[in-house]
Amino acid sequence: MMNNSMKNSVANLPKGTVLLGKWHNQSYTVWKTLGYGATGYVYLTKGPKGFAALKISENSTSITSEVNVLRHFSKVQGFSLGPSLLDVDDWEMKGTNKTYSFYVMEYLEGESLHIFLQKRGMEWAGILILQLLTDLQTLHNEGWVFGDLKPDNLIVTSSPPKIRLLDVGGTTLNGRAIKEFTEFFDRGYWGLGSRKADSAYDLFAVAMIMIHICYPKQFQKNGQHGLEQLRGYIRKNSWLMQYEPVLVQALTGRYPSAETMKKEMLSHMSQKKSGATTSTTKAAAPNSAKKTQSVKGKGSLKHHQASVATNTPSASSKKGWMETAVLLSIVLFAYFFYLYGQMM
Template structure:
């Protein structure tokens, strides 16, 4: 455990940069990771920022360099603002970046429709595509590292660069349930394929919670469980895509995005509804369809089958009338032509 985690900053604490002389006031702790903690801070300009605090200057310099590099490849990661060490807190190294708006994916997952899930995963795919162009993998894919802004059409942002690793290197930080090697599907080495596998595994474990005893299971049993969970999806096209991803058959973020676009999903909740233990008769309501009724195309007002039949009969009567009228006009015109000739 590092110093930043042993002695956390408290709301109201002031951090003054030793070299920049800029000042930030701590608002709240946003989270803590393997190599430091992240705080919401307010600058002297009144704006809110996120401050990553470590006791290791090397970790700060490494992550800062990655942020600077990634800021030119896309918008998924926070924009870097300033790097410094503290003049008021000894051995406190930090960098300041954009504070990303949104909520962690696991907090909103159960509220998303299938179309919302598709939109979120497309956002993840686009973010990974930009990252992979720099020959880096995200690696530590987990819901807490993906913030979704519901006010901006499910815009997805990545908030932790601690696990970002150059292609071909061993993965330094990972979450076991999103790690292909943990499930026996691949090696723990940074690549585009590793990230796609991680996203699919994350989605599968969001659909269905993993058993508490999973860490004690052998790899073969874990693999059988995750595949059974994926194949049990109500939407078979989603299950097929997830299985292809976890088995390493989707190699790039571009391919992942293309597969997502081919999914034709219904606007339903992604949460499985458990069957009731006993059958009960629900009371009829003004909006619930009864026998001889069906819902309209947007699921709002019930439409009576008999009413539909009456409309269909009226449509045919109107067509027959216009057909007869047209024939009469043609016949009359022919008669006048014969008479005048």
């Protein structure tokens, strides 16, 4: 929670407020509030390079810490782990003797995870989780744990759809105590681990994000053992049931890395796709056998020829439909791997 002094100072800055950097002399005009957390407020602003997200706080130490994380992320080649850092400065509020630290970062335009899936469908959920695991593996390789991993700290950008991490305020060096957490996504709350920063802490949160996708209204812990309660929710949902082994492994901290979890996720997704193709092919076989049997049962050649002539349009239509269904399943299977390759 934020203290009262912050609520009376940098909270809810009205639209049109101009923040002039003390050192770099860059000005940023507030357009609206984007969000807030334990360490400060985030505003959509318009500056010299267009729209940008600006985070401001009374706590200069927390700002410095987050800036260091963003600078470290920027050095990781080939990956966008968080928003790009644009500026760091101080703002002297007019009419007061107070100075507030802020930093400016890339404004990521997109949709929340839930809204995106509502529009595009659950077939995208697995792909986005794979993308998230890829970014987490890169983050963990750098010695960091995201910590406060939850849907509020994720955004799905477009062209092509890509999940991105927001708000690095909870990012913690591996081995240290988690700085920020949200109970529902915290393994400590569910009695399934400590709040020591390690890769398994983030992977637990990934499993909880998957559960939260299917249960947007967060449920509270009851008197059951945490794992049993969560498994109960998993088994009530058909999408979650596809990944039950993966979810249980993540919830119990058995994955050594995000890469391992990603491979098992992909394996289950592949089994689902190939299973659908096999089912379609098997469904076609009995119909074909039935038609052949019907033709052989006719008595005279003339009757046989008439029967064939009569049945040919119907058989061709059904055969064409079945072939289309099989081909469509194969194309969808191939398209899935294409998307995976393009967006990972």
